[in-house]
Amino acid sequence: MVDDPIVAAARLVQGANKTIALTGAGVSTESGIPDFRSKGGLWSRFDPMEYGTFGAFQRDPVKVWRMVAELLAIVEARPNKGHMAMAALEEAGLLAGIITQNIDSLHQKAGSRNVVEFHGTLASFTCLPCQAGYPLSLIKGQALPPLCPRCRAVLKPDVVFFDEEIPAAALMRSRDLVHQADLLIVAGTSCAVEPAATFPETVLAQGGKLIEINKEPVLTGKAEVVLKGGFVQMMTELAVWLQRDV
Numbered sequence: 001m002v003d004d005p006i007v008a009a010a011r012l013v014q015g016a017n018k019t020i021a022l023t024g025a026g027v028s029t030e031s032g033i034p035d036f037r038s039k040g041g042l043w044s045r046f047d048p049m050e051y052g053t054f055g056a057f058q059r060d061p062v063k064v065w066r067m068v069a070e071l072l073a074i075v076e077a078r079p080n081k082g083h084m085a086m087a088a089l090e091e092a093g094l095l096a097g098i099i100t101q102n103i104d105s106l107h108q109k110a111g112s113r114n115v116v117e118f119h120g121t122l123a124s125f126t127c128l129p130c131q132a133g134y135p136l137s138l139i140k141g142q143a144l145p146p147l148c149p150r151c152r153a154v155l156k157p158d159v160v161f162f163d164e165e166i167p168a169a170a171l172m173r174s175r176d177l178v179h180q181a182d183l184l185i186v187a188g189t190s191c192a193v194e195p196a197a198t199f200p201e202t203v204l205a206q207g208g209k210l211i212e213i214n215k216e217p218v219l220t221g222k223a224e225v226v227l228k229g230g231f232v233q234m235m236t237e238l239a240v241w242l243q244r245d246v
């Protein structure tokens, strides 16, 4: 069927010079990570202003770690078949890179290599006083909150708190990707938060096209193809059409 949206999406990917993806919480829910902003999600249980800001961390890092300790459960999550499908497309030269708002490293665990995490990551930690960086492996098995082995200060996860700037390097890399793209796959995000909110507009403004994969689409009328449904199902169907095994 020619008007099957999956086929239409596959044709867009095949015809594009440079396809990139923008992903958010919705791509990880099927890996068992609830959307932090959802009802019952992390931010309904921990006030973002009290637990989710750099200011709060500076005032009382031990308190903020009560929230981070819960967040740490996501490092055990496994990538789903949608993550795998994106990695397979990159491997096949059909996806140039992924910009993600997620901090769960699931794209990398699935095998994706060019991933920009502009909200940071839970895979590493920094000691603010001495600026030493530590991998997650140092934290595992340690009592929480973890302390810097050198100066005993409480370590900060390398996630971007609400009142922090997006790291300049991540912002630059994502802008580079967006400016070169003629096709953007928006998946599992409502594009409500800057700078992600402007990426679809930028791609459209430079003559590119959008594919949206969302259970509740937000780009109807802007996206060339809307795949309304779950990330795993839509991404695997797309990969199958592009004849890539997942």
Ligand SMILES: [Zn+2]
Pocket: 127, 128, 129, 130, 131, 132, 148, 149, 150, 151, 152, 153
């Ligand atoms: Zn230190």
